[in-house]
Amino acid sequence: MTVRVRFAPSPTGYLHIGAARSALFNWLYAQKTGGKFLLRIEDTDLQRSTDESTRSIIDGMKWLGLDYDEEIVFQSANADKHRTAAYKLIDEDKAYRDFTPKADRDDSTVKQGIADRARAQSEAGTDHRSNPFRDLSKAESDQRAATGEPFAVRLKIARMGKTHFQDLVFGPQERDYSEIEDLVLLRSDGHPLYNLSVVIDDIEMAITHVIRGQDHLTNTHKQVLLYEALGATVPLFAHLPLILAPNKGKLSKRKHGEVVSLTTYRDRGFIPAAFRNFLALLGWAPADGKEILSVEELVQQFSLEHIHRSPAVFNFQENDPRHWTDEKALWMNAEYIRTMPVEALLPMVKTELRSSKLWRDEYDEDDRDWLLKTLDLIRQRFFTLKDFSGQGRAYFSDDFDFEEAAVNKNLRKDPRLQELLPGLADHLEATDPFTAETAEATLRKFAEGADVKAGLLINGSRTMLTGQAVGPSMFEVFEILGKKRSVERLRSGVPWFDAMNALGDV
């Protein structure tokens, strides 16, 4: 039997990282077992579903490299099938028409309503399954339906017994029928409800393993009952631990904003492979404890048995730009940036430089080698792709900003620099060939002659050439920027020193 798994998000917002993780795990399992990974958009809630959201889900999966097999299934297209199945269950006496008028429910207070009703029922001693229409005669039910009286369709749960299923993560599960109410299959307006739709679609798509969030764990019993009523084979289930916010509360869009959206990571310069790697470690760990894993390794190591039962905490600090998302995610991204083949990094940097208007077509041709060398040099201390256009701007453009702190620390501190740096420029100009080695020799010799520490000139040069106080080895920077730009930038310091002199006069 070939494994068939699916990712079934509802398109009611952007792709949440929890959902992305579910998609990943399904995909990994399919790859691992040589099975099929299918995508089904659960768009039965017409009010809340949007095309934009569907697009963001597909984009997000594409970004993560989660290719799906076969055509996308849109659940809304199957509504007729769902209805037909429900009516068939009525005929078989496995479901019944409930003519109770529909009660209006307020989304914001449902949970409270449930608790209140449960309490009242418990005090009154009534069974929450008692429904006057459950045992209505078929003739009467048919007749009332024929007159056009609206009804919901409910599954008839047996009075006595228990449901069982084996969860591949949480182990054997059991639930007494008395805990399960006669769930509504079809709304009184004929609209099929979630539990019915998933089960029928999963049967239709011949899903063998249902891998989804733990929030569905207890509802699974209802679905098992439905499979049985429909006479279908019950698939295997694997429920994934939830992903929680730093305060161990629910990770929600409303409370936490864009940090939970997958597209945020794409837009803020994450490497897909790095984020995928990070996501895989949320609720799962390879047997050998190795954490940096290529897709191939991920696929090879993945197993449902190693998924944990306890929820994973996604750690980030709100309102802190430095720690805007999980530190480990950031670290992992940096790790990928600095260790992946620079040729593989190039296209991603290209996209970033393009959007920042720093890209030049020569980078694809004559200057390609220079670009690769430059990326390799500067990537060592970058965390996201954004850094290439941010901190790395001076390598791609003459129009870059000077950091105030760097100017103060490396330039204004020593007035001699306003003579020394142009002097150094003259010597560098006369250096031929101009490489990291020759530039170093020139600088050190010049420092000796001027009786200053090389560090003074090195740090001053760094700020003049890149606007920053930190960066790669200075001599490498000289070579990368080339003689012309190095010399120009060393001589362009006038504004800084003018300002300093003016300050001194006052």
Next chain:
RNA sequence: GGCGCAUUGGUGUAGUUGGUUAACACGCUGCCCUCUCAAGGCAGAGAUCACGGGUUCGAGUCCCGUAUGCGCUACCA
């Protein structure tokens, strides 16, 4: 209210059938390297394994209870 699930240093995790110093990664601190910052190397701080009982010669590992968190309990998905 009921039912279910979870609980190992700040975070992510390892701890196969109970066996002695609770392991790894991120983060943090210090040192080395050094032209800065990283990276890298080395060293270190940080956990009475939620709490309380019990079983046992011995429990993070098994049992019971409590607490906390989360989920479900909808004519939402």
